[in-house]
Amino acid sequence: MSPSLSDRRILITGGTGSFGQTMVARLLDAGAGEVRVLSRDEAKQEALRIRLRDDRVRFYLGDVRDLDSVSKATRGTDYVFHAAALKQVPSCEFFPLEAVRTNVLGSANVVDACERNGVSALVYLSTDKAVYPINAMGMTKALMEKVAQAHARNNPGARTRVCSVRYGNVMCSRGSVIPLFIEQIRNGMPLTVTEPTMTRFLMSLADSVELVEHAFSHGQPGDIFIRKAPACTIGDLATALCNLFEVPAKFDVLGLRHGEKLSETLASQEELARAEDFGDFLRVPVDSRDLNYSLYFEEGDTSRDRRLDYTSDNTTRLTVPEVMSLLLTLPEIRQHLDHESLSVGRS
Numbered sequence: 102m103s104p105s106l107s108d109r110r111i112l113i114t115g116g117t118g119s120f121g122q123t124m125v126a127r128l129l130d131a132g133a134g135e136v137r138v139l140s141r142d143e144a145k146q147e148a149l150r151i152r153l154r155d156d157r158v159r160f161y162l163g164d165v166r167d168l169d170s171v172s173k174a175t176r177g178t179d180y181v182f183h184a185a186a187l188k189q190v191p192s193c194e195f196f197p198l199e200a201v202r203t204n205v206l207g208s209a210n211v212v213d214a215c216e217r218n219g220v221s222a223l224v225y226l227s228t229d230k231a232v233y234p235i236n237a238m239g240m241t242k243a244l245m246e247k248v249a250q251a252h253a254r255n256n257p258g259a260r261t262r263v264c265s266v267r268y269g270n271v272m273c274s275r276g277s278v279i280p281l282f283i284e285q286i287r288n289g290m291p292l293t294v295t296e297p298t299m300t301r302f303l304m305s306l307a308d309s310v311e312l313v314e315h316a317f318s319h320g321q322p323g324d325i326f327i328r329k330a331p332a333c334t335i336g337d338l339a340t341a342l343c344n345l346f347e348v349p350a351k352f353d354v355l356g357l358r359h360g361e362k363l364s365e366t367l368a369s370q371e372e373l374a375r376a377e378d379f380g381d382f383l384r385v386p387v388d389s390r391d392l393n394y395s396l397y398f399e400e401g402d403t404s405r406d407r408r409l410d411y412t413s414d415n416t417t418r419l420t421v422p423e424v425m426s427l428l429l430t431l432p433e434i435r436q437h438l439d440h441e442s443l444s445v446g447r448s
Contacts, residue, residue, distance in 0.1 A: 108134040110178040114165055114211060115185030117145035119274035120226065123306045124182055124313065129155055139163055139174040140185065165207030171214040181223045182313060183211050186245075189276060190230070190238050194359040197237035204241035209248050215261040216252075224316050225249050225265040227325070229302060229365040232267075232372075232410075236360025246325060250387045253323030264320035266312045267327050269302025269365055269413065273433040278335070282342050283437055291351040292343070297336030299357075300364045300413040303424075304330045305431060315382055323387025327367050327376075332413035333424050341424035345438060368411040383411075 111128055113121045116138030128136045139161040140146060146160045163170025165185045175181060186204050187193055193200040208225060215223045227246050230239030249263045273279050282292050312328040320326060333341075336352070343350040357363075368376065368383060377384040409415055419427065428434045 107132050109180065110135040110137065112137040112139060112161075112174055112178045112181045114139045114171070114174075114181070114183045116140055117142055117149055118184055119271065119306060120309055121182075121184050122149060123310055124184070125149070125153070125158065127310050127314075129153075129157060133157065135159060137161055137174055137178060139165070139171065165210055166202050168210040168214060171210050172217060175211075175214045175218045175220055178218065179221050180317065181211065181215055181220050182226070182317075183208060183223060184226045185211075186226070186242070188228075188238060190236050190360045191358050193238040193241070194236055197241075200237045200241045201244075204238070205244045205248065208245040212248060212252050212261065212263055215263075216256075216259060220261050222262045222317060222320070223249075223264075224313055224320065225263070226313070227265045227267040229267060229269045229367045229413075232366040232369050235362060238360070250323045253387050254389060254391070257322075259322065262320065262322050264316050264322065264324040264326065266309075266316045267325055267367060268304050268309050268312055269330055269332075269367060271304050271306055271309050272428070273431055274306060278338070279342070279428075279434075282339055283346075286342065286346050286348055291353040292339045293355055294335055294339050294352045295355050295361065296357055296363065297334060297339075297352065297354065298363065299335045299361070300332045300418070301335065301338075302330040302332045302365060302367060302413050302416065303338075303419070303427060304328065312382070319384070321386065323389070325372070325385040325387075327383040327385065327411075329381055329383065329411075329416070330367070331417040331419050331423075331427075333419040337419070337421050337424055341421050341428060344421065345425055345428060345434070364412050364414040366410045366412045367416075370410050373411060 111133050113124055115121050116125055117140040125136050135157050137159050141164045143162055161174040163174060165171055187200045212223060225245055227242050231243040231246055234240040234243050246265050249265050252263050285292050308328060312326060316326040339352060340350045372385045
């Protein structure tokens with residue numbers, strides 16, 4: 102990761118979550134001088150402290166909804182990774198104002214605290230559900246991206262460089278479907294599949310961290326960075342897991358839940374029209390025009406790029422064997438399979 106992290110202080114909001122814990126370990130390995138973890142879950146903080154046992158990690162109990170707690174955690178920090186969020190689609194559908202308070206107002210608190218304390222760079226973590234959002238979680242994440250972009254437009258001389266990253270489903274993250282499927286397989290239960298033909302992007306935790314690192318190193322104010330990713334159907338994902346654990350594929354089809362789509366979109370055609378392609382990554386720069394739109398009328402390009410949105414339906418589609426191969430690259434899956442082998446060996 103560059104620039105150099107030696108003697109640097111980095112804060113991760115939501116640092117006890119799946120992404121946060123992976124990022125903490127990555128930063129420590131990269132030689133960070135100090136890594137701060139801000140979260141509201143003291144039990145998870147204690148578990149992480151015991152597991153890491155590293156004096157460079159400092160824990161701050163607080164909530165991004167509270168500007169004061171964020172200001173105290175950001176004081177003296179160089180860089181901030183904002184991962185704290187309400188991420189469960191159904192729960193946000195039932196409690197949308199809670200999603201607004203955390204994902205929108207909490208994110209605004211983070212950028213305000215960073216600006217007050219002279220933080221050099223802030224990276225927001227967003228989601229594919231922010232593109233053409235139909236659920237409260239996606240809508241609030243879209244507004245979070247707008248907070249970052251508005252900061253870039255309204256504060257060209259800002260001390261804090263704010264950009265965002267956007268990615269799809271992170272495999273084996275807390276609350277995701279893969280750990281649920283594995284638990285159901287172990288308990289001999291049919292897998293609860295919402296809709297077998299539903300497609301989702303697939304990304305590892307390591308890939309998501311690399312995306313944040315790329316944004317951290319190359320991002321300009323207001324940028325959105327996207328990592329390209331393959332996809333598969335939920336039915337093929339469930340089948341691949343059953344095959345790996347050598348159990349019959351039995352599904353209990355539930356149907357779409359509140360606020361779910363059949364496919365997700367990582368980048369809209371409007372964004373792709375101005376995006377830069379960096380191989381594994383896309384950079385979508387902020388539209389930096391001001392409110393005087395008439396000044397650009399004669400200069401504007403009236404031609405429109407007719408390319409399609411970048412969706413989980415038109416990206417690379419993995420077959421069941423390919424999904425199995427991808428799953429086997431994940432340390433979490435290998436650990437589960439090793440545990441199953443040991444259990445069989447003892448029986």
